[in-house]
Amino acid sequence: MNSSKVRPSWVVIVLIVFTIILISVSYSFDSKAIVPGGDTLKSTQKTNSKSFAEFKNAQENESCLKCHGQSKYSYENNESGKQVFKRMYSELILTRTIFYESNHRNFKCIDCHSEDYKTFPHAGNLRMASKPNCLDCHGGDEMYAKYHFENIEKEFQESVHSEKHSQDFTCWMCHNGHTYKINARTNENIKQTIIYDNAICLTCHGDITKYQLLTDKENPNLIKKHEWLPNQQLHFKSVRCIECHTKKINDSTLVGHNIRPKAEAVKKCEECHSSNSVLLAALYKYKIRETRNAKGFFTGIITSNSYVIGANRNYYLNLLSLIIVGFVVAGIVIHTVFRMLK
Amino acid sequence: MSAEKLYLYPVWIRLWHLVNALFCLSLIMTGISMQFSNPLVPMIRFDIAVSIHNITGILLSINYIGFLLGNLFTGNGRNYKMAFPGLSTRLKSQFHYYIKGIFTGDLPPFPISIEKKFNPLQQFSYVVIMYVSVPVLLVTGWSLMYPEVIPTRFLSTSGLHLTDLLHILIGFIISLFMFVHIYFCTIGKTTVSNFMSIINGYHETH
Numbered sequence: 343m344n345s346s347k348v349r350p351s352w353v354v355i356v357l358i359v360f361t362i363i364l365i366s367v368s369y370s371f372d373s374k375a376i377v378p379g380g381d382t383l384k385s386t387q388k389t390n391s392k393s394f395a396e397f398k399n400a401q402e403n404e405s406c407l408k409c410h411g412q413s414k415y416s417y418e419n420n421e422s423g424k425q426v427f428k429r430m431y432s433e434l435i436l437t438r439t440i441f442y443e444s445n446h447r448n449f450k451c452i453d454c455h456s457e458d459y460k461t462f463p464h465a466g467n468l469r470m471a472s473k474p475n476c477l478d479c480h481g482g483d484e485m486y487a488k489y490h491f492e493n494i495e496k497e498f499q500e501s502v503h504s505e506k507h508s509q510d511f512t513c514w515m516c517h518n519g520h521t522y523k524i525n526a527r528t529n530e531n532i533k534q535t536i537i538y539d540n541a542i543c544l545t546c547h548g549d550i551t552k553y554q555l556l557t558d559k560e561n562p563n564l565i566k567k568h569e570w571l572p573n574q575q576l577h578f579k580s581v582r583c584i585e586c587h588t589k590k591i592n593d594s595t596l597v598g599h600n601i602r603p604k605a606e607a608v609k610k611c612e613e614c615h616s617s618n619s620v621l622l623a624a625l626y627k628y629k630i631r632e633t634r635n636a637k638g639f640f641t642g643i644i645t646s647n648s649y650v651i652g653a654n655r656n657y658y659l660n661l662l663s664l665i666i667v668g669f670v671v672a673g674i675v676i677h678t679v680f681r682m683l684k
Numbered sequence: 685m686s687a688e689k690l691y692l693y694p695v696w697i698r699l700w701h702l703v704n705a706l707f708c709l710s711l712i713m714t715g716i717s718m719q720f721s722n723p724l725v726p727m728i729r730f731d732i733a734v735s736i737h738n739i740t741g742i743l744l745s746i747n748y749i750g751f752l753l754g755n756l757f758t759g760n761g762r763n764y765k766m767a768f769p770g771l772s773t774r775l776k777s778q779f780h781y782y783i784k785g786i787f788t789g790d791l792p793p794f795p796i797s798i799e800k801k802f803n804p805l806q807q808f809s810y811v812v813i814m815y816v817s818v819p820v821l822l823v824t825g826w827s828l829m830y831p832e833v834i835p836t837r838f839l840s841t842s843g844l845h846l847t848d849l850l851h852i853l854i855g856f857i858i859s860l861f862m863f864v865h866i867y868f869c870t871i872g873k874t875t876v877s878n879f880m881s882i883i884n885g886y887h888e889t890h
Contacts, residue, residue: 572734611721611730663856670860674867677782681871684787 394438398448406451406459410436417462440521454519476513497599500589507556515556516542536582539597543583570609585614689886692801696754700747701882707744711737712859719852741825748818763802764811774804786871796887806868813861817854824851 394400409415413435416427441447452459456468480491498504503511525538546552553561571577586608588598608614693701714737717727728736755761777793782805785793794803802810824847827834835843872878873888881887 570731572731611718666856666860670863674863677867678870680787684789 394442397442399450400442403451407436407438407441410434411438436520444521444523446519446522473512473514473519476517494597494599497589501599501601502603503601510556515546533579536580539582539584540578547583567604581614688889690796690798690801690889691885692796692798692887693882693885694758694760695885696750696758697760698882698885700751700754703747704744704751707740707747708858708862710740711744712855712862714740715852715855715859738829741822741829745822745826748822751814763800764807764815766807766811771804771808775808778803778805782871796889801887809861809864813858817858817861821851821854821858824848824854 410430413430413432414427415430416425418424419426454474456471458465458468477491477495480486480489481495482492498513503515525535529535529538546556547561547564550561565574568574568577584598584601587601587604589600589602589606714728714733717733718730718737720727721730721733727733755764774794781790781793784790792803794800796803827847828844828851834847838846869878869882870876872881877888
């Protein structure tokens, strides 16, 4: 008779477990449904669907891109009268799709390059001309004030890149004016931003040929150098290099430019895995604030004070745990004293 | 009542308990070291602490399976079967003994016997630790070693954060339990008699 009797407490427990499973499943589906990169993908599709000719100055740029837009070009040899086909040097190729998605897509080539390039074959001395830097156009311009180019320049001047390589290290080393696309501010998908930003570092630090343009040193093996890092792969996927390798990022520039020597890199877990995290200082601070605004205060509190892999430095939780330990120890001591006195 | 020796802890329980204690100590120490990690003044160097914590965690899981199987096949499991009716009364009674009766020379309300080797408070706390806390600790610990199994979002916050929070909270509770457990072991016939019991298997009654 007893076996057929179901305790009400079991029903409650089963219901609670079922509800938790249901909520977690629904959230995991939700997070898949609102892939934040959706906007970026849409914008890419939009750009792609727009024919190149629709871009301002595209027609004029075609006179350059008809040769520099692909891996081969042709010209007529004046002496033999024959059409000659040549391979384009890979560094001089500018893919149209990438250029017309970049921030400078509405530029004319000759806005930055000499008009003399209109003549073919190009004069040899043209390549000796210095390239414009970001500040040459963006410095002191009200329109670009929100990007804080001056701060970026100042941070860069203090960085190890500037100290070690002086004039040789220009904005171009990391930001190709032909392909650069603003990312951290516009892309809602953190993972994509991380991949994009880390790819910039890996252009040199993952490619010995480019790395040795500025030094004769061996390119350090990044995997080995980061062997001390727990869950290395996960960190590489989820954290930007600059998060640990730049000096305190200020909130206005989302990407730190003061790259510090390796001895100054962040190595303490709690600098990231705590409420006063360096991650929260910039990109994550911005993203988490956005999430908090969207998802409410309570969730925001949990997100900003949570910790991962035993590095919590949440003041209140630490205090609470100390108080509890204090009570337990005090209880034991008092009990011991009474036992001795009895 | 004359002193009596009860054989309460067979060899497998003593071995399991010894191994469990050593693993728990190692996990607590490495856990605290990671929690308050600082490369300048490391209690245990971080990477070493992580490795020890992970390896010991895996070994503890295996030892826990041994505990479950032992309880299943030797009848030791009956000591963990709590009867719910009257539980709170029994807990209160044992609690009163610890805060009052023990000082006034009262006899323990639930004397230890071969059939009932745990008093109600012991039984309750052991069940909460071994059948609730440790499983949660092991599941969250394994999940942190394989973070891809953790849902990205859970209750609208990071699944990884919640898993870690739970792991550390339970770890903290078990650390507290360890203190209390060791202290309560001093309440035997003599201060050391209960420690001897878990070494030689014989419990000395008052």
